[in-house]
Amino acid sequence: MSRLIVKGLPATMTEPKLRAMFSERGTVTDCQLKYTREGKFRRFAFVGFDNERDAEDARHHLDRTFINASRIEVEVCKPFGDETKPRAWSKYAKDSSAYQQLNPSGTEEKTSKYQPAAKKSKIDPNKDPKFAEFLEVQNKTGLFTPKEDDEQQVEATDDLIVQLLRGVSGDTKLSLTFRGLPPSVKQKSVKEWLAPIRLKAMKIVRNEVEAAAFISFNRMPDVRRALQRTGEFLGGFKVEIAKVPTSGGSGAAAAEEEEPEAPEDRKTENEKITAAILDTGRLFVRNLPYVCTTETLESLFSTYGEIADLTLVVDKKTGKSKGFAVVTFVFPENAAAAYAALDGTIFQGRMLHLLPGEEKRDAPNGGSAFPDADAKSSFKKQKDAKVKANAGQSHTWNALFLGANAVADTLAAKLNTTKAALLDADGGTSAGVRMALGETRLVRETRDFLLANNVSLDSFSRPAAKRSDTIIIAKNLPAGIAADELRRMFQRYGDVGRLLLPPEGGISALIEMNRAEDAKKAFKALAYSRLRTMPLYLEWAPGDVFGAQAEGAAKPQSASRK
Known part of the structure; x- marks a missing residue:
């Protein structure tokens, strides 16, 4: 496994120190120090590496070593739900006996049906004056009862909820309260923690110990999905999520409304x-390492079936992953198999969390994703939108496709004549013959230019070849277009690596984007769009379009016509 658990850390340990210590053994993808709700360090942490070899090397060299005066234990972290995982013993773990002794309320409810409640052994200070006097003497020395401290914290949390609900009126069925958040939490952090659930509005109040939030949603399914996140941790703090208590109604109705839903059985869930x-064949994958790439993610999920689409959300400034992705399988059964096998497993040092992906909202009922293709649009607009939506599904054009209008314009410019004179039928040959000869000449020039730039033309003749996710073929370009104009058009969606456009008469081009995500955005936005007076045809190039010689060679300069 590529994830380690480090126990016995000193109380003064910080995340930067621990990360620097383990970074000497490899690339650290995750480093989490665990705290209680009150912010007390529990003296253990999780450290993840991008591969198992570095994790094993770190465990071998750092296990049973000393940090200051504390000897640490470094062990392999077990995946979620692993039957061989040792039983929890900490008082903070719900399945431990220490936790049940400190929180007997859960077990009392189960035994109350079968046996009478035990007699209370605690002494009430209001009924025993000697015990009250004893507490008064102890408090003079600066001591206080733990019960008093708990009550003060509960009152502080209740004060936050009161501040949140101050001024709230109307229907609150689509709203929830979040308590136990880190005191320095930001709205951006909460949104990322709840992703892909969409929020409508958020209000946060905080004190020195914790923070609380009032969040409204757009749909009831989002509310139910958010409620399932209760008990999970954000920044080392356990978050409790509850419905907004209703202010009106009878006591029985209000109590029924405020009562939280009973937790469902794991199997039913x-x-x-x-x-x-x-239903959808889509998976929402979160808690991915920031060093994760589309290729590594695709190799992980492709073992369970053919992938129709994979979108890894990246930061535009850094180009690194934001930690979540959406994977769509061709067959939904493969998506269900991937969920059953990968949810809770460790990938590059982080524990994967898989959720059902929502169906695309932009194309309901099999319609188009474009606003001008609704029921009121003309048949032509609906057809154009459908063609644009299916542009990336297969290759439908010759790689060296040349439009007749562009051929005529280019030949006229080369021969220094007008298009009318070129198409004039009064000469010795017909206009069709002249156009065919001109098109043959342009195709030959384009082939020579591509071969000179180490482009494998044989790859275009293999329809079943794997398609690249970064290289795009642009066809049906208008005559006279310059490489700089074409580059600016694609640079709006990301960095362009190289662009091949024949210097004269080029009406087909190869554009390579640096990132696959940017290439997908450019393809979706520009396919069948209007470039000057002509539609722009785009197609994904074969994966081996640039031959082996091109990999080690310097990138050729894009040619442009003056």
Whole structure:
């Protein structure tokens, strides 16, 4: 496994120190120090590496070593739900006996049906004056009872909720309260933690100990999905999510409204999640390492079936992953198999969390994703939108496709004549013959230019060849277009690596984007769009379009016509 658990850390340990210590053994993808809700360090942490070899090397060299005066233990972290994982013993773990002793309320409810409640052994200070006097003497020395401290913290949390609900009126069925957040939490952090759930509005109040939030959603399914996140951790703080208590109504009705939903059985919950995945065939993957790439993610999920689409969300400034992605399978059964096998497993040092992906909202009922293709649009607009939506599904054009109008314009410019004179039928040959000869000449020049730039023309003759996700073929370009104009058009969606356009008469071009995500955006936005007076045809180039010689060679300069 590529994820380690480090125990026995000193109380003064910080995340930068621990990360620097383990970074000497490899690339650290995750480093989390664990704290209680009150902010007390629990003296253990999780450290993730991008590969198992570095993790094993770190465990071998750092296990049973000393940090200051504390000897640490470095062990391999077990995946979520692993039956071989040792039983928890900490008082902060719900499944430990220490936690049950400190929180007997959960077990009392189970035994109350079968046996009478035990007699209270605690002494009430209001009824025993000697015990009250004893507490008064202890408090003079600066001591206080733990119960008093707990009550003060509960009152502080309740004060936050009161501040949140101050001024709230109307229907609050689509709103929830979040308590137990880190005191320095930002709205951006909460949005990323709840992704892909979409928020409508958010209000945060805080004190020195914790923060609380009032969040409104657009749909009831989003509310139910957010409620399932209760008990999870954000920045080392356990977050409690609850419905907004209603202010009106009778006591019985209000109590029923405020009562939280009973937790569902794990098996039933998995059945619901699997059913949702079978409906869409999409998976939302989060908690990915920031060094993750589209290629590594595709190699992980492709073992379970053919992938129709994979979108890894990246930061535009750094080009690195933001930590979540959406994977769409051709067959929904493969998506369900991937969920069952990968949810809770460790990938590049982080524990994957898979959720059912929502169906694309921009194309309901099999319609188009473009606003001008609704029911009121003309048949022509609907057809154009459908063609544009299916542009990237297969290759439908010759790689060296030349439009007749562009051929005529280019030949006229080369021969220093007008297009009317070129198409004049009074000469010795017909206009069709002259156009065919001119098109043959342009195709030959384009082939020679591509071969000179180490482009493998044989790759275009293999329809079943794997397509590149960064190289795009642009065809049906208008005559006289310059490489700089074409580059500026694609640079609006990301950095352009290289662009091949024949210096004279080029009406087909190869554009390579530096990132696959930017290439997808450019392809979706520009396919079948109007360039000057002509539609722009785009196609994904074969994966081996640039031969082996081009990999080690310097990138050729894009030619442009003056």
